[in-house]
Amino acid sequence: MGLITNYNLRSMIVRKGTAAMTAMGIAMVVAVFVMTMAIAQGFRGALVASGSNDNAILLRKGSTSETVSAVLKPQLPLIESMPQVARSADNHPLASPELVVIISLPRTSDGQPANVPLRGVGPRAFEVRNTLQFVEGRRFTPGMQEINVGKQAAIRFKGLTLGSDVRFGNAVWKVVGVFTADDASFESEVWGDVDLMMPAFQRDGYQSVTVKLVDPSAFDSFQAAVGNDPRLDLKPDRERDYYEGQSATTGALIRVFAIFVTAILSIGAVFGAVNTMYAAVAYRTREIGTLRALGFSRLRIVTAFLAESVALALVGGVIGCMIALPVHGLSTGAMNMTSFSELAFKFRITPGLLVGGLLFSALMGAVGGLLPALRAARIPVARALREI
C-alpha cells in the first residue's frame, strides 16, 4: 500500500494546477457549509446557554413559551415554599417570577425599529441566573424605575448605554447597569423589576417562575410536587430543555437553508472532482497498466485512486474550514420566531462542526472519485501499456 499511496499523492503534486482548482471548488462548498451551520449553532447556542441544569422553569400547562403562559400571583409563595427550591444564605427562596413583553427600539446600525424583549424579574433573579456578570454599573433597585441591559442589546440598540433614560410603558426608566451572560440570549434583553413592569403593561400576573433547585437531581420530585398540588396548574421544565425547545423553529429553518444550499452546491463541486479524476486517470493510463503488470490488484488500484480523490478533497476541506474560521465569534442578529423578537448571537464554529465539514469534503471526494477509480481498475493491461 505504501508505494502505491505514495505514487498517487505525488502525482497529485505533479498536477498541482488542476488539483488546486478542484480543491478550491470543494473548499468553497465546505466554507459555505461551515458558515451557515455556524449560524444555526450560534443561534441554538445562545438559547441553550440561557438554560441551566440547576434551574426549573414553570409555565402554565399547555403553554409552549413564556409569552403565552400565565402564572397567578398567589401561586408564587406556593412554589417558593417547596423543599426542592434552593435558598440563599439569608434563607430567601431562590425563585424569580417573570414577565416578558416586547418593546420596540431603533437599531444602532440602521435606525430601524426592532423588537427587543423586556423581562421583568424578581429580586432574586441574579442569584437564580448566576452566569450574569455586570460589566458596567449595578443591579436595578427593586421598586425603582431602573433597568439593566444585556451587553448585546446595549450594542445593537440606540439609547441603552449606561445612564441613559428609556421611555416605554408610559414611564421613563434609567439604565443603571450592563451585564453579560456567557453569550446567552439574556444578553439581548432588557431587565427590570417585575412588580413595576406588570402595571406598566397592564398585566396582573406573571408569565413564568424560574427556580434554582437544591440539586439538579431534585427535579423529578419537584415535578411530582407541582403535579400533586391542585392549586398549581403549572408544568415545570428543566430550564435547559425549555430553551433548547425555544430554538427549534428558527434553528430548523436555518439548518434546512444550510443543507439545501450546500447540497446543491456540492453537486457542482463533485462534478468538478469527477472531471479532474477522469483526467488524472486518462493521463496516467500507461502508469496504471505498469502497476497492474507488476501485480497490483484491481482493488488496490480502485482504493488508491479513491484515496487520491479523498485526499484532494480533504485538502479542499481544510482550506474551506480555514476560510470559514474567521467568522467565528462575529455577532449577528436574527428574529426568534418563537418570541417574535430579535436575538443577538455569535457565529459558533465548534470542533464538531469542523470535523463535519472535513467528513463532508471527504464524502464529496469519495463520490467524485468513485467512477474514475473504477475506470482506472478496468483498463486492460495490454492496451494500457501500448498507449503513449
Next chain:
Amino acid sequence: MKFIGLVLKSARRSKRRTALTVLSVAMAVFLFSALRAVLQGFDAVSAASSAQRLVTIRSTSMIFPMPTSHGEIIRGTAGVQDVTYANWFGGIYKDPKNFFGQFAVEPESYLRMYPEILLTPEEKKAFLDDRTGCIVGDGLAKKYGWTSGDKIVLQPGIPTYGSQDYPFTIRGIYRTSSSAVDNQSMMFHWKYADERSIVKGQVGWYVTRVADPDRAAQVATTIDQKFANSPYETKTDTEQQFSAQFASMLGNLNLLLGSVALAVVLTTLFVAGNTMAMSVRERTTEIAVMRTLGFPSSTIFMLVVGEGVLVAIVGGVIGGLLARALISAEMLGLAGGFIPAFGVTNANVVVGLGLSLVIGLLAAVIPATMASRLKIVDALRRVA
C-alpha cells in the same frame, strides 16, 4: 461565426466532461435563481405595498392592543378616507408547527381596504353573513387541502382569547391580485374573537387609507399626535415602511444570501475554469498545428472563449428552466409563511443566464490566454 462548427466540435471532444461542466453551471444558476427569488419576494412585498395605506400600531410594540375608540378618532383625522382594524390571533391548527397568519378583522371595511383580496360576490356574501365564517388564501387552502364549506378548529394560542377552541367554517378561498397581500393567511370576524376575549374591545392595529398619497407622512404624524401622552400612544407608518421593517427583523438577509451567492459563483468558476484548462492542455498539439496552418492567436483565443461561453450558457439555460419549473410560490410558502411566497420569474432566469455568461467568460480567459500564447515549436515537440 464561421468558427461555430469548430467550437461545437471541441466541446464534443470529451462529451462526459462537457456534460459534467454544463451540469455544474446548471446547479449554480439554479441555486442563484432560487436565492434571488427569496430576496425578491421581500422586495416585491414592499414594492407592491400601497403608498395610500397607513398602519397604526402601539408605539411600545405591535403585540400590545389599543382600544376600539382609536378608530373613530383616526376616522376623524383630516385626509383619512377609510379605516379598518385587525388583530393577530395566533391560534394553533392541530399542531403548533402548522404556522400561518390568522387575523381577526372587521370584515366589511377590511375587504374594502384591501381590494387585492379577490372573492366572488357569493363568497363575499357568505363570509359577511356568517359570524363564525372565515376566508383563507388559495396558497394556504392548497397546503391543507381545504375547500369552501370545510369546518376547521383553532385552539387559541394567546391567553387573552380564552381557552376554548374556536370552530370556523371556510366561506371563501381568496386569490390575490398583488404581492402586497399574501395568499397564506386566514381572516375571520373580529367580533367572534372579541365575544370570547377576556378583555373586550382590543385592536392590534388600524389600517387607514389616505386620500392623497403625497400627504401620507403628514397624516401619519397627525394621527400619532392625537394619541400622544395618552395611555395608548401610537406609531403610524406607511404600509411600505412597515413591511420593510418587518423584513429587516428577520436578520441581514441581503448579506447572508449575497455571500452565499458569491460562494456559488466562485465554486462554479473553479470547476468550469479547471475544465477549460484541462481541455486546452489536452489539445496543445492540435492548437500548435492550427497555429502552424496560419490561424492567428486571436482566433485561437476566441475559440477557447467561445467554447467556455457555449458550455456555460447551455448550463445556464438548463439551471434557469429547472429553477423556473421547480421553485414555485407554493414551495417557498412551505417555509412557514414568514417568507413571502414568490416563485422564480422569467427575469430571474435572464439574470441567471447573464451570470452563466460571465462564468463562462471568466473561466475561459486564463486557458484561452494560455492557448493563444503557445509557442508552436515547444507545443509540437511535446508528447502528450
